[in-house]
Amino acid sequence: MPTGKNLYFASDFHLGAGGHASSREREDRIIRWLDMIKDDVAELFLMGDVFDFWFEYKTVVPKGYVRFLGKLAQLTDAGVKLYLFKGNHDMWMFDYFVTELNATIIPNELVIERAGKKFYLHHGDGLGPGDNKYKFLKKIFRSRLCQWLFARLHPNLGIGIANAWSHNSKLVNARISDEKLHPKEWIEIYSNEVLQTQFYDYMVYGHRHKPMDIPLTGTSRYINIGDWINYFTYAVFDGDTLELKYFKENLT
Numbered sequence: 001m002p003t004g005k006n007l008y009f010a011s012d013f014h015l016g017a018g019g020h021a022s023s024r025e026r027e028d029r030i031i032r033w034l035d036m037i038k039d040d041v042a043e044l045f046l047m048g049d050v051f052d053f054w055f056e057y058k059t060v061v062p063k064g065y066v067r068f069l070g071k072l073a074q075l076t077d078a079g080v081k082l083y084l085f086k087g088n089h090d091m092w093m094f095d096y097f098v099t100e101l102n103a104t105i106i107p108n109e110l111v112i113e114r115a116g117k118k119f120y121l122h123h124g125d126g127l128g129p130g131d132n133k134y135k136f137l138k139k140i141f142r143s144r145l146c147q148w149l150f151a152r153l154h155p156n157l158g159i160g161i162a163n164a165w166s167h168n169s170k171l172v173n174a175r176i177s178d179e180k181l182h183p184k185e186w187i188e189i190y191s192n193e194v195l196q197t198q199f200y201d202y203m204v205y206g207h208r209h210k211p212m213d214i215p216l217t218g219t220s221r222y223i224n225i226g227d228w229i230n231y232f233t234y235a236v237f238d239g240d241t242l243e244l245k246y247f248k249e250n251l252t
């Protein structure tokens with residue numbers, strides 16, 4: 001890790017959700033955050049549900065997000081390493097961000113070691129026991145056949161259905177359905193199970209839309225990086241410790 005350069009983690013921007021004006025407001029805020037960290041970031045981990053819905057066709061991508069994508073391009077052109085995790089809303093990222101942004105797409109978990117600390121990183125969906133309906137649908141949604149079939153639909157129809165679904169579906173409304181299914185913090189339970197066979201200093205997730213910093217077995221910690229709808233939270237690793245932070249702006 002280059003000295004003076006940090007790792008940053010954020011997720012659940014849900015760009016596109018809530019209509020154009022609300023999404024733009026969120027996008028602008030994210031860009032102000034990226035501007036703030038731009039001289040300080042070595043590796044940027046965007047850990048899923050960056051888009052409320054994303055599907056890319058062979059030659060066509062969804063409209064919007066030009067400022068955000070431009071800012072990411074500026075960062076990666078300057079040498080920042082970008083990781084994009086598939087969330088449950090944007091699992092259909094294929095080669096566009098790889099080609100345009102030199103990003104690495106992470107389909108499930110990513111294990112890294114930096115400055116002697118071990119990290120387990122995952123969006124947070126479909127982990128632990130139960131929720132078999134979601135796990136089944138995730139398999140279908142991620143199948144090549146399903147993706148091929150969806151790509152055959154005209155985008156006006158396909159993306160129209162997806163957007164309607166994204167807003168209404170219990171499947172994708174993670175916070176509500178997950179809390180009903182799991183009154184206890186199941187990612188914490190899952191993490192402690194993983195720790196029985198493998199040590200990690202930090203286990204970092206999104207998906208829950210709720211910033212959390214919870215001690216796990218031993219010295220390990222579960223950090224949930226929250227969201228950019230209500231909390232505007234992120235985590236930063238400075239080579240020594242991982243800290244959960246709130247993006248606060250002084251707008252005077």
Ligand SMILES: [Mn+2]
Binds near residue numbers: 049087
């Ligand atoms: Mn999610």
